[in-house]
Amino acid sequence: MHQILIEKIKDKPPLDRLDNGFVLHFINEFFKRSNTLKIKCENETLKEREIKKIVKEVRNELNKIYGQFWKVKKVKLNLNYDIHQSTFERKEFYHALYEKLFSITGKPKTVLDIGAGLNPLSYGLIGNDVFYYVNELTKEDCNLIEEYLKKNKFKFEILQGDVLEIKEFPEVDVCFLFKILDSLDLRDHKTSENLINKIKANYLIVSFASVTTKNRGMNYPRRGWFEQMLKRLGYKFNKLEFVNEIFYVIKK
Ligand SMILES: C[S@@+](CC[C@H](N)C(=O)[O-])C[C@H]1O[C@@H](n2cnc3c(N)ncnc32)[C@H](O)[C@@H]1O
Structure with missing residues (x-):
């Protein structure tokens, strides 16, 4: 289930560049704030809308520290x-x-x-x-x-x-x-x-x-x-x- 969450979160560039372990750390931080969803995730009983909520909130956190700074979605070699x-x-x-x-x-x-x-x-x-x-x-x-x-x-x-x-x-x-x-x-x-x-x-x-x-x-x-x-x-x-x-x- 965690792997599915990681993949969904990383489905939007530039967050796709983040290492899985780093994303997982932020998912676990989210679960510290929501024990109900944590248990549902462990029992693999998360509903679609709950998955969406987790993905959205973790993406928000990751955008605050990483995503928002990149002004292009895909970075090619001509850096400037x-x-x-x-x-x-x-x-x-x-x-x-x-x-x-x-x-x-x-x-x-x-x-x-x-x-x-x-x-x-x-x-x-x-x-x-x-x-x-x-x-x-x-x-x-x-x-x-x-x-x-x-x-x-x-x-x-x-x-x-x-x-x-x-x-x-x-x-x-x-x-x-x-x-x-x-x-x-x-x-x-x-x-x-x-x-x-x-x-x-x-x-x-x-x-x-x-x-x-x-x-x-x-x-x-x-x-x-x-x-x-x-x-x-x-x-x-x-x-x-x-x-x-x-x-x-x-x-x-
Ligand atoms: C606001 S940008 C500043 C970039 C650069 N220091 C500058 O001022 O030109 C913050 C940078 O920190 C990186 N970053 C955020 N969290 C980090 C962490 N835990 N370890 C290493 N780098 C991190 C991000 O990828 C991002 O490029």
Whole structure:
């Protein structure tokens, strides 16, 4: 029954690129909220409309953290900034962004990019002399990123999979957590805090969107919880504001 649910959920691109185990994790999260449907699923007595409800709700959750960012349903090899929401929004200020970030952190020799999306397309602005560790969720997206980085002669290693399942991170000068924490903190902010504590980097650069993916303003673009958490953990930080995005440069 779980397999049928997984297949139905993945029947809509770009969710078809997600690994089955990741989708299953979200189905189990759904069942934590609905024990009746969980039992029916185990007994294989789910009605058609109940299956539809599960598929719809799990898809909604997966779209919040993955699907909504891809502006095309099928990604082919000619990657560009325009097909991912985050790079699309950043393309006008990438150059200025890296200049400002590295004026604080110094030019890194090693970078870890978590939930990288298509941010690797901007590595040319950082340089080919840097070693990049790149994390993304799905095998397909990682293959695309790998082909791009190989073709453009970058030094890199791909870390494919759910970042929350990575046991040990490489030690790096700078770690990018661009627009990813909101995707990880579906219930509370403990997940972000654990991740931030676990990463071994001289600097963390964390960003948040200040508009929604539909270009609407946000009620709390400056993440109060995040600044309070940094203060509680005793990390010093600088804040940089760009058009649609706020960056925190954090000294670990
Ligand atoms: C808003 S996008 C940001 C992409 C990129 N960091 C940027 O700002 O250009 C969030 C990205 O995180 C990835 N993602 C979401 N959950 C993840 C997880 N648990 N582990 C690794 N990557 C994840 C998604 O696939 C998506 O590409």
